[in-house]
Amino acid sequence: MFGRLRAWKRRHSLLVDTLALTPLMLLGLLSALVASAVPEVYGRFSTVVLLLLSAMLVLPLIWRRKYPVATFAIVALVCFVQWLVEISTLPVNVAVLVGMYGVAARRPLKWAIAAAVVTEIGIFLWLLRTTDDVLDQWPGPTVFVVAVWVTGIYVNMRQRYVESLLERAERAERERDQQARIAAAAERTRIARELHDVVAHNVSVMVVQADGAGYAIDSDPEQARRAVQAVSSTGRQALAEMRRLVGVLRDDHTSSEEYAPQPGLEQLADLIEQVRASGLPVDFTMSGPRHEVPEGEQLVIYRIIQEALTNTLKHGGPGVRASVQVEYGAHDVTLTVSDDGRGASAARADDGHGLIGMRERVGMYGGTVQAAPRPGGGFRVTARLPIGQMA
Template sequence: MFGRLRAWKRRHSLLVDTLALTPLALLGLLSTRISSTAPEAYGTSRVGTVGLLLLSAMLVVPLIWRRKYPVVAFAVVALVSFVQWVVGITVLPVNAAVLVGMYGVAARRPLKWAIAAAVVTEIGIFLWLLRTADSALDQWPGPTVFIVSIWVSGIYRNMRQRYVESLVERAERAEHERDQQARIATAAERTRIARELHDVVAHNVSVMVVQADGAGYAIDTDPEQARLAVQAVSSTGRQALAEMRRLVGVLRDDRTSGGEYAPQPGLEQLADLIEQVRASGLPVDFTRSGPQHEVPDGEQLVIYRIIQEALTNTLKHGGPSVRASVRVEYGAHDVTLTVSDDGRGASAARADDGHGLIGMRERVGMYGGTVHAAPRPGGGFQVTARLPIGQTT
């Protein structure tokens, strides 16, 4: 509710500033009423009621733009008040517009302009006292204290507003830098993933070439073997095509060095990964469940990397005497990974400020999967990923 009200005030700032001057406009009407009772005493006999209303309008209307043009609004009000003094019209309640204008300058402009506005206001007060008081110097301190208090409140508002703006600016800059770092990390992860998938696809193409060569040699002597080789070429080609489709939009460094293409690690290497982690001093329980079926090479690489990343984070941040468990569950159309530990959980910094999690999400996202990483309610940390199997895009 308050947020909508503030937004409405920003959109209709001119209307709000006009309505805020209603008390000052009433003072203008009061000034006309008071001076009409004794025009000679107030020096208003020569201008009449219409002149007083015009004077009040000239003092009030410029303040409508006091937020956008505070110095100009104050200068106009001060000049009108000076002309009023020259004509011989005494101080009226509507002359409080000078104080409103001075406050606007102090609250919205640098200190030099605030000091200038205060000096002009003090000179105006001194001129009025010269005309109306027996001893202007004796009467001057009282109004000065009142003027200074208004001026100081404007200076305080100015300082507070600048402080808030600086906080907002720093917060926006920090958010921009954080987003930039996240984009850089995302680009780096995509580059690395693209290079790995490139190797997977290149390996599949190499297999297709070998199978096609074998089919060519066996087509006359062993037609059945040639038929199986051609089927292998077809299956491998479809798999390579699916991987290539997922590479679209993923950045890749063209400066990749040449050389022999080798398949990236997959499900068959999980046991070796678990043993390597155990040798590093982290006890790991590893289980598989469900009917194991064929998983494309690219998705095998995703499964391997997620488990590797999660266990690496446990080694880094889990603390002493931590234990981990890895569970791979095969479903009819997906594979679910769960890597959990009983370490320090939420109290530990994880995955290099979130870059590891970004990599997991990028990998799984290319295959339409999901990943969730968070502290466990009973202590420790858990990474859960679901990866659809055999779906092409």
């Protein structure tokens, strides 16, 4: 309810300011009527003149929020003209304090000081005409003026503070949304990289197996049958991994398979056997003192080996052999995947996403990766990965 009321006040601010001045308008009307009945003070001024003076003092205050300096200047000028024509002060002259408060509450300090000085000059001129002891009488109204002025300054500071809080909240919200977009983009990149590795490797294996089945279907049906079974098994594995990766984008929990563990060092033997089954001989060795490797870095090692062997399957040529070496160091793991295939002469059909993915994965953990043809033929991928050290 209060929120709707504030919104209504913002939409009808002029009406609200006018209604707020109603008591002052009534005071001006009554003071003009009463003053006209005091001939010894206002004798030579008619009720119409006093009503016009009261209106000129009150009506500009309707725009005190939007134009506080101009409003105060008009009210102060009317008061000065009132002093010049020797019209005694009216209760409605309090309008000059309202105008001064508006300047102090809505404009910088220099304008507030200027408004206070003008008000004090007005008080001095009024006392100069109404009393012989100006200095003794001046402190009383000055204290009242200072109180109104300080209140306006406080409201101004409070408003600036609230505005700064709102600005900070809006900036924090924008930064939060930006961080969310960055995180979403990073997650999409990670999923795209994972999908590339899964699809590239498994489809390459399936293509090799399918080609083998095609060649052996007439001469060796049993071998062709095993090749087709390998294609089926590899396809199911690829689908399972793809469902797991795509599952992180979904809100519902339709399958526990979506949350299967990421592949790591324990699955390297299965990966090697799968590649061997596709017809690529692979020598696999692990050396050095074994120590615990974080799951994220295990996934990096697995994907680099998977990508390197996939490239060997695709580009190594006939009769190629591969070697995978994983060496544990005191604070790092070094892995080398090499083959004796075509090397630099191989036509690289892909667009380089695999090697880019390797560098991105290793770079996340402060490691290095080198991929280049071997002297004398073949290709080698070497990666060094610090253990437990984020970049």
